[in-house]
Amino acid sequence: xxxxxxAEGHEPLFHIVKRPAIAWxxxxxxxxxxxxxxxxxxxxxxxxxxxxNPISVYGTMIKSSFGTNRRVWQLLQNIAMLLCVALAxxxxxxxxxxxxxxxxxxxIGGLATAACMITLGxxxxxxxxxxxxxxxxxxxxxxxxxxxxxxxxNWGTNETLFTLMMNYVAMQLVQxxxxxxxxxxxxxxxxxxxxxxxxxxxxxIGDNSYLLNIIIVALIVVILFVYLRYSxxxxxxxxxxxxxxxxxxxxxxxxxxxxxxxxxxxAICGVAGLLLVGGxxxxxxxxxxxxxxFTAIMVSWLAKxxxxxxxxxxxxxxxxxxxxxxxxxxxxxxESFSDIISGIILFFIIxxxxxxxxRIMHRSAGKENRVx
Numbered sequence: 071x072x073x074x075x076x077a078e079g080h081e082p083l084f085h086i087v088k089r090p091a092i093a094w095x096x097x098x099x100x101x102x103x104x105x106x107x108x109x110x111x112x113x114x115x116x117x118x119x120x121x122x123n124p125i126s127v128y129g130t131m132i133k134s135s136f137g138t139n140r141r142v143w144q145l146l147q148n149i150a151m152l153l154c155v156a157l158a159x160x161x162x163x164x165x166x167x168x169x170x171x172x173x174x175x176x177x178i179g180g181l182a183t184a185a186c187m188i189t190l191g192x193x194x195x196x197x198x199x200x201x202x203x204x205x206x207x208x209x210x211x212x213x214x215x216x217x218x219x220x221x222x223x224n225w226g227t228n229e230t231l232f233t234l235m236m237n238y239v240a241m242q243l244v245q246x247x248x249x250x251x252x253x254x255x256x257x258x259x260x261x262x263x264x265x266x267x268x269x270x271x272x273x274x275i276g277d278n279s280y281l282l283n284i285i286i287v288a289l290i291v292v293i294l295f296v297y298l299r300y301s302x303x304x305x306x307x308x309x310x311x312x313x314x315x316x317x318x319x320x321x322x323x324x325x326x327x328x329x330x331x332x333x334x335x336x337a338i339c340g341v342a343g344l345l346l347v348g349g350x351x352x353x354x355x356x357x358x359x360x361x362x363x364f365t366a367i368m369v370s371w372l373a374k375x376x377x378x379x380x381x382x383x384x385x386x387x388x389x390x391x392x393x394x395x396x397x398x399x400x401x402x403x404x405e406s407f408s409d410i411i412s413g414i415i416l417f418f419i420i421x422x423x424x425x426x427x428x429r430i431m432h433r434s435a436g437k438e439n440r441v442x
Contacts, residue, residue: 111418113128134397150345155342155362159363172359176211211336211339306327
């Protein structure tokens, strides 16, 4: 009895417990509440540090993305590219294979695309060239994804460090070929590939150079959603992610699933590289992926690895990034300030996931009372 009382005396006043599953609408109410709280706090910080009207600041953020028709299409293009990379890492994440190498896989897909444009441009019909570019980008991305998967499946290597290391290898490969292909010599840049002939440039739909990219990524969203939810391969990914031992017990070849899934993830990254080089920039550089491989991790995680929800999280992050840059330009503020605003909003949004999954309990008079 005395021991029990002593143990109770050492119990913390507050402790965290796992929250039972809540309705989807309840989870989204928490997220919306977090966004509102973030905007209020960011507004107070803005007023305190700069003296600017927070409403004007938020208005500028909105105009940065929706002020003109061109800005809207640029927003959709940026969302599509970030979403494509987020879709790529999702199958691996569902399998609990932490693929941090999407940045490198996109670069390798883009490098394969650029190589085809430079070496075959003007030598084969444009339609054939684009087909070769697509195959090369997909295969190159898949191979870059399979390498760490093969080592993980056979020797249990740490996939996080391995895929991260592969990013730097990919960057150095791209840099090597940039120097090899640079125009003019000594510039350190490839320049616009096939600028006169447009050989290998992905076709435009109407006058819009972004629409094809957006349509392709939209198709990938649908394909991946069906693949993960309704296919046998998607089921195997989920089982391996829950428990490799259980997967082996029911007859799933875990090694094959790991390698196949990473090949699929790398292939989608290759498509992203194809769209960036062949459809958007028409050049290759070490900055072609522009950090999307790392931002995509947050997009996928915030969306709970659901391809449909990733559309919303991609929009949120792209909107914040564009808005932050516009704030710094319009109000002539230090660009670090715009990052502070983005950081505050992201902090609240990420923090809301804690309250969706856990609740805080308060101990008083031998009873537990829920605080939140």
